[in-house]
Amino acid sequence: xxxxxxxxxxxxxxxxxxxxxxxxxxxxxxxxxxxxxxxxxxxxxxxxxxxxxxxxxxxxxxxxxxxxxxxxxxxxxxxxxxxxxxxxxxxxxxxxxxxxxxxxxxxxxxxxxxxxxxxxxxxxxxxxxxxxxxxxxxxxxxxxxxxxxxxxxxxxxxxxxxxxxxxxxxxxxxxxxxxxxxxxxxxxxxxxxxxxxxxxxxxxxxxxxxxxxxxxxxxxxxxxxxxxxxxxxxxxxxxxxxxxxxxxxxxxxxxxxxx
Amino acid sequence: xxxxxxxxxxxxxxxxxxxxxxxxxxxxxxxxxxxxxxxxxxxxxxxxxxxxxxxxxxxxxxxxxxxxxxxxxxxxxxxxxxxxxxxxxxxxxxxxxxxxxxxxxxxxxxxxxxxxxxxxxxxxxxxxxxxxxxxxxxxxxxxxxxxxxxxxxxxxxxxxxxxxxxxxxxxxxxxxxxxxxxxxxxxxxxxxxxxxxxxxxxxxxxxxxxxxxxxxxxxxxxxxxxxxxxxxxxxxxxxxxxxxxxxxxxx
Numbered sequence: 001x002x003x004x005x006x007x008x009x010x011x012x013x014x015x016x017x018x019x020x021x022x023x024x025x026x027x028x029x030x031x032x033x034x035x036x037x038x039x040x041x042x043x044x045x046x047x048x049x050x051x052x053x054x055x056x057x058x059x060x061x062x063x064x065x066x067x068x069x070x071x072x073x074x075x076x077x078x079x080x081x082x083x084x085x086x087x088x089x090x091x092x093x094x095x096x097x098x099x100x101x102x103x104x105x106x107x108x109x110x111x112x113x114x115x116x117x118x119x120x121x122x123x124x125x126x127x128x129x130x131x132x133x134x135x136x137x138x139x140x141x142x143x144x145x146x147x148x149x150x151x152x153x154x155x156x157x158x159x160x161x162x163x164x165x166x167x168x169x170x171x172x173x174x175x176x177x178x179x180x181x182x183x184x185x186x187x188x189x190x191x192x193x194x195x196x197x198x199x200x201x202x203x204x205x206x207x208x209x210x211x212x213x214x215x216x217x218x219x220x221x222x223x224x225x226x227x228x229x230x231x232x233x234x235x236x237x238x239x240x241x242x243x244x245x246x247x248x249x250x251x252x253x254x255x256x257x258x259x
Numbered sequence: 260x261x262x263x264x265x266x267x268x269x270x271x272x273x274x275x276x277x278x279x280x281x282x283x284x285x286x287x288x289x290x291x292x293x294x295x296x297x298x299x300x301x302x303x304x305x306x307x308x309x310x311x312x313x314x315x316x317x318x319x320x321x322x323x324x325x326x327x328x329x330x331x332x333x334x335x336x337x338x339x340x341x342x343x344x345x346x347x348x349x350x351x352x353x354x355x356x357x358x359x360x361x362x363x364x365x366x367x368x369x370x371x372x373x374x375x376x377x378x379x380x381x382x383x384x385x386x387x388x389x390x391x392x393x394x395x396x397x398x399x400x401x402x403x404x405x406x407x408x409x410x411x412x413x414x415x416x417x418x419x420x421x422x423x424x425x426x427x428x429x430x431x432x433x434x435x436x437x438x439x440x441x442x443x444x445x446x447x448x449x450x451x452x453x454x455x456x457x458x459x460x461x462x463x464x465x466x467x468x469x470x471x472x473x474x475x476x477x478x479x480x481x482x483x484x485x486x487x488x489x490x491x492x493x494x495x496x497x498x499x500x501x502x503x504x505x506x507x508x509x510x
Contacts, residue, residue, distance in 0.1 A: 002367060002368070002370050003367075003368050005367075006364055006367040006368050009364070009367075010353060010356070010364055013355065013356065013360070014353070014355050017355045017396075018355075080351065080354075081347070081349070081351035082351050082352060082353055083351075084317070084319060084345075084347055084351050085345060085347060085351055085352065085365075085409075085412065086368075087317070087318065087319060088317045088318075088319075088340060088343070088345035088347075088422075089340060089365060089368045089369065090337045090338060090340045090341040090368065090369065091337060091368050092337045254321065257314075257319045257320065
């Protein structure tokens with residue numbers, strides 16, 4: 001655990017010393033704050049739309065941060081060759097993977113906390129109540145989904161050699177899952193067998209992003225999962241993250257770094 | 260003496276780059292031992308297989324055949340690296356970290372207690388003369404300074420075996436002398452040093468034994484004094500003869 005935390009610490013330190021992370025971070029925070037504070041539409045009914053846009057921004061920017069951070073970890077270490085002095089120490093490759101994951105996940109969590117805090121603050125000023133529990137639930141589920149994304153990005157970085165290729169492909173795949181996954185079932189129904197079964201298999205094999213997405217509930221204050229559902233979704237996300245991390249470890253454990 | 264480094268019939272092949280291209284043999288049937296307390300020079304021209312052998316010892320490259328052990332443990336086991344320090348040929352460190360952050364990071368991996376870590380950091384930064392720039396990020400360091408922080412990180416765990424890949428490359432004469440002094444000091448402390456170098460004068464001065472590798476094969480191995488007596492010349496001449504650059508006396 002010591003090595004995992006040490007590697008995670010370096011990931012976090014690198015992030016807060018990188019300028020591009022700040023650009024996205026402050027851009028997002030500023031847009032959210034401006035949209036929330038500025039009386040743009042002067043219509044109470046339309047505040048819901050503003051909140052929805054803010055939440056969409058939070059989703060998009062947190063996904064971009066997660067993917068761009070996770071996808072570059074291992075390829076950048078290989079490119080800059082910092083992986084060599086690291087692996088010359090008594091650290092296993094699984095610890096490196098776990099440390100990278102933990103670092104990215106904590107960094108994304110910190111970014112989410114700031115984003116949700118700003119949104120919560122702005123909403124509270126309008127609605128005159130701060131629904132802390134609702135925001136915490138939404139944040140947690142989104143954070144769990146980001147764990148899946150980060151683990152997927154790390155696994156992808158062992159398949160695709162360059163950070164840019166990996167980040168692009170991860171972004172396309174995640175966007176594809178977000179947009180298409182929920183329509184796949186209807187699409188499957190419109191097809192005859194055996195395509196239908198095949199599409200069903202894909203539908204159930206892909207993670208269900210809508211289970212982690214509490215945007216609608218945050219706006220309408222309805223449709224919150226109960227305790228059991230909440231726990232099940234958390235375990236479901238953790239299982240997916242664990243699966244991708246395991247795949248990353250299998251790919252990395254015997255990989256010759258120079259061949 | 261107990262061998263700290265055991266390499267037995269080691270073979271490493273790299274895949275051919277193009278389709279149908281034959282694999283490149285980087286190391287071929289290498290067998291050698293390095294004993295406790297020795298300073299062992301690993302020599303050879305560029306592309307001889309020195310760095311590949313070191314990469315096998317460090318677990319970066321999986322051997323195609325044979326085996327390598329450190330302290331009697333297969334190099335694939337991370338525990339084999341608990342008591343070693345490694346200095347790569349070029350500086351490969353996190354450039355966004357400061358010198359003391361880098362050393363603290365590696366110390367944490369070795370599970371060195373905090374108080375001991377701080378004491379070691381002070382001691383090592385003093386040794387490599389980087390005390391005054393300890394809070395500067397590594398990206399602002401000159402090449403020589405980066406090489407020195409590399410040496411400090413290699414010593415953070417007070418290793419019993421030090422693997423140095425061309426430790427003096429890119430250093431000025433003062434830096435080279437400093438590295439030689441450090442190696443000498445480690446030798447006096449009973450540490451084992453396994454290092455590759457192209458500086459044959461330096462090797463002659465500090466090494467107990469040497470091995471010369473050429474085209475992946477071990478050509479010569481022995482005590483420096485014995486080899487010089489056997490060949491009736493200095494190490495540089497021996498080296499040039501073995502790699503075929505100079506004719507051997509018989510021819």
